[in-house]
Amino acid sequence: GESxxxxxxxxxxxxxxxxxxxxxYSNSASDYFIWYKxxxxxxxxxxxxxxxNMDKRQGQRVTVLLNKTVKHLSLQIxxxxxxxxAVYFCAEKKxxxxxxxxxxxxTLSVSS
Amino acid sequence: GAVVSQHPSWVICKxxxxxxxxxxxxxxxxxxxxxxxQFPKQSLMLMATSxxxxxxxxxxxxxxxxxxxxxxxxxxxxxxxxxxxxEDSSFYICSASGGLAGNNEQFFGPGTRLTVL
Numbered sequence: 001g002e003s004x005x006x007x008x009x010x011x012x013x014x015x016x017x018x019x020x021x022x023x024x025y026s027n028s029a030s031d032y033f034i035w036y037k038x039x040x041x042x043x044x045x046x047x048x049x050x051x052x053n054m055d056k057r058q059g060q061r062v063t064v065l066l067n068k069t070v071k072h073l074s075l076q077i078x079x080x081x082x083x084x085x086a087v088y089f090c091a092e093k094k095x096x097x098x099x100x101x102x103x104x105x106x107t108l109s110v111s112s
Numbered sequence: 113g114a115v116v117s118q119h120p121s122w123v124i125c126k127x128x129x130x131x132x133x134x135x136x137x138x139x140x141x142x143x144x145x146x147x148x149x150q151f152p153k154q155s156l157m158l159m160a161t162s163x164x165x166x167x168x169x170x171x172x173x174x175x176x177x178x179x180x181x182x183x184x185x186x187x188x189x190x191x192x193x194x195x196x197x198x199e200d201s202s203f204y205i206c207s208a209s210g211g212l213a214g215n216n217e218q219f220f221g222p223g224t225r226l227t228v229l
Contacts, residue, residue, distance in 0.1 A: 041223070041225070042223065043118075043220040043222045044156065046217075046219075046220075089155060093216065096216045098161075099146045099158050099161050099218070100146075100158075100218050102148075102156045104154075105154075
């Protein structure tokens with residue numbers, strides 16, 4: 001079936017490093033993608049989104065890159081901080097009104 | 113931003129009992145609400161999509177008679193886990209979209225931890 005998945009289940013970085021979390025999606029019809037952060041025992045927290053007509057979008061300390069040719073999505077976190085430690089999920093949506101489908105998640109651990 | 117709440121935040125019940133979880137959109141009218149389930153160290157799995165005033169659409173493998181969803185108003189959806197068993201223990205998360213929040217964005221609730229003894 002079609003799914004959104006992440007390449008690595010865990011990523012460990014030092015405080016201050018830049019982090020890159022990757023995601024591969026399989027449905028070329030998806031037109032909206034979101035990165036979420038989830039801390040233990042909490043609901044997903046929106047980080048940044050991107051539509052299929054864009055290939056890059058920047059937020060505060062975060063950048064999302066979309067490569068539709070290879071169906072690849074990445075989240076870059078600049079100057080990673082201990083507070084960034086969490087599980088990160090990418091999610092895709094095929095069209096407005098339908099549900100977001102989540103990938104497997106990457107656990108980011110930031111050490112001081 | 114749009115706020116979604118869930119109640120209760122956690123619940124412990126005995127096997128065989130039913131549990132109701134509420135999901136509310138606090139500052140927008142949610143024409144569509146979604147229910148997800150998340151087992152430990154796993155991703156969010158979509159259970160059902162619920163449009164206000166209509167029957168919910170369940171994902172393959174989700175028993176509609178066991179997980180009763182009601183979306184009677186634009187600000188409230190409920191999920192009732194009937195005859196709960198230990199394997200139903202999970203983190204249940206709702207999300208909502210629609211109205212001024214738009215149909216593309218989904219706003220997530222904080223989740224409800226269900227433990228069935």
